[in-house]
Amino acid sequence: xxxxxxxxxxxxxxxxxxxxxxxxxxxxxxxxxxxxxxxxxxxxxxxxxxxxxxxxxxxxxxxxxxxxxxxxxxxxxxxxxxxxxxxxxxxxxxxxxxxxxxxxxxxxxxxxxxxxxxxxxxxxxxxxxxxxxxxxxxxxxxxxxxxxxxxxxxxxxxxxxxxxxxxxxxxxxxxxxxxxxxxxxxxxxxxxxxxxxxxxxxxxxxxxxxxxxxxxxxxxxxxxxxxxxxxxxxxxxxxxxxxxxxxxxxxxxxxxxxxxxxxxxxxxxxxxxxxxxxx
Numbered sequence: 718x719x720x721x722x723x724x725x726x727x728x729x730x731x732x733x734x735x736x737x738x739x740x741x742x743x744x745x746x747x748x749x750x751x752x753x754x755x756x757x758x759x760x761x762x763x764x765x766x767x768x769x770x771x772x773x774x775x776x777x778x779x780x781x782x783x784x785x786x787x788x789x790x791x792x793x794x795x796x797x798x799x800x801x802x803x804x805x806x807x808x809x810x811x812x813x814x815x816x817x818x819x820x821x822x823x824x825x826x827x828x829x830x831x832x833x834x835x836x837x838x839x840x841x842x843x844x845x846x847x848x849x850x851x852x853x854x855x856x857x858x859x860x861x862x863x864x865x866x867x868x869x870x871x872x873x874x875x876x877x878x879x880x881x882x883x884x885x886x887x888x889x890x891x892x893x894x895x896x897x898x899x900x901x902x903x904x905x906x907x908x909x910x911x912x913x914x915x916x917x918x919x920x921x922x923x924x925x926x927x928x929x930x931x932x933x934x935x936x937x938x939x940x941x942x943x944x945x946x947x948x949x950x951x952x953x954x955x956x957x958x959x960x961x962x963x964x965x966x967x968x969x970x971x972x973x974x975x976x977x978x979x980x981x982x983x984x985x986x987x988x989x990x991x992x993x994x995x996x
Contacts, residue, residue, distance in 0.1 A: 720745055722954040725778065725862040727790060728967070729805055729840040730878060730989055734758065734851050735968035736844060737991070738792070739951070740778050740785050742771045743959050751780055752959065753794060754951055755801060756967040757846065762799045763952050765959075776834070787834075792844060803844030803851070807858055810835035811883070817902050819917040828892055829865035836906045837883040859883065868953045868963070873930055873994040875941045877973060877987060882907040884973065886914070886932065886941055888925055901932060905939060905975055907982055912975075914939060928994055938976040943992045945970040965993040 724741030739754040749768030755761065772779040777786035784791040789806040816822040817833045840858040844851045857878035872889035886903035899922055903914040914920045920934035928943030948964035971990035975982045 720866050721864070722866070722959075723773075723862075723864040725785060725834075725860065727785065728859045728876065728878075728991060729790075729853055729856055730858075730968070731853060731856045732989070734853075735989065735991075736846075736851050736853075737965075737967045738785070738790060740780055740783065741959075742768065742773075743954055744768070750959075752952070753780055753783060753792075755794075755799065755846065756951065756965060757851075758947070758968045761950060761965075763959075764794055764796055764799060789840075789842070799847065801844060801846045803842060805840050805842035805844065805853060805858075807835075807860075808839030808841075810860070811837045811906065813904065813911065813913075817904065817913075817915075819915055821900075821917065824893065826893070827865060828867050829863055829869060829889075831887065831902060832862040832864075833885060833904060834860040834862060836885065836904055836911070837878055857883075859885070861885065865954075867955050869995075871995055873925060873928070874991075875930070875943075875971065875993070876991045877971065877989060879973075879983075879985065879987060879989075882983065884939070884941075884975075886930060886939060888922055888930060888932070903932065903939060907975065912937060912977075928992060936978045938974075940972075940974040942972040943969065943990075943994075944972055944986070946992070948993075963993060963995055965991065967991050 722743040728737045737756040742751040751771035752765045782793040838858045840853045840856040869889035874887045876885045883906045891900040901916045901920040905912040914934045924931040930941045932939045947966040947969040952959040953963045972986045974984035
């Protein structure tokens with residue numbers, strides 16, 4: 718496919734350390750490359766590889782000696798800027814009952830399609846990055862993906878695992894058939910139950926400004942507020958080419974509140990939120 722990208726996002730997190738890994742393949746015209754991006758609490762790196770070393774088999778991606786799949790991650794990258802090696806094993810995944818895109822999964826020519834492979838799973842293992850050790854013992858993990866041609870021009874995305882739950886929320890400007898609309902997709906996993914918020918279920922944006930989101934859908938209300946950014950530069954696709962720079966806070970201070978029927982199911986402030994927005 719011309720001018721396209723396909724990538725996964727894995728986040729692994731303890732109370733003290735965060736590691737996010739993004740393997741991806743991208744094609745512009747006849748040029749095909751792949752990459753691995755690494756994000757920690759304090760830094761970020763992008764390593765580019767020839768396109769012919771990328772291999773996807775079902776729910777498994779291989780990039781040279783690096784492996785990404787349902788059972789975990791294996792990392793082995795050595796460049797002048799980045800030396801990383803290690804192994805992380807995943808516990809049982811928390812998959813969604815149906816595609817996060819809902820009926821939009823069947824709409825052709827969409828700029829970007831989102832997937833959520835696991836809202837929450839355990840992570841065990843260790844990774845060494847430029848001499849620093851990252852240890853994960855019964856840690857939390859999250860796994861999502863994107864595919865298409867370009868990231869949305871304007872969007873907000875946040876994700877957080879927390880005791881008894883996990884959440885993901887994205888609000889984006891969606892161009893389609895010569896027009897635009899605001900697309901909302903989100904999942905709140907709380908005490909064993911999944912609450913889905915989405916445009917196709919009637920969700921509306923009440924507030925979306927400067928890293929503050931409030932979404933209302935019937936009797937459900939989700940609020941997410943970035944309190945302190947810790948953004949690091951990442952590469953993002955524009956017509957398949959990784960030429961756009963966005964900034965993600967893989968672990969930052971944020972506030973969340975989730976209400977149902979006017980009753981607060983949870984509200985908390987955390988230093989372990991992930992937040993990314995482009996206006």
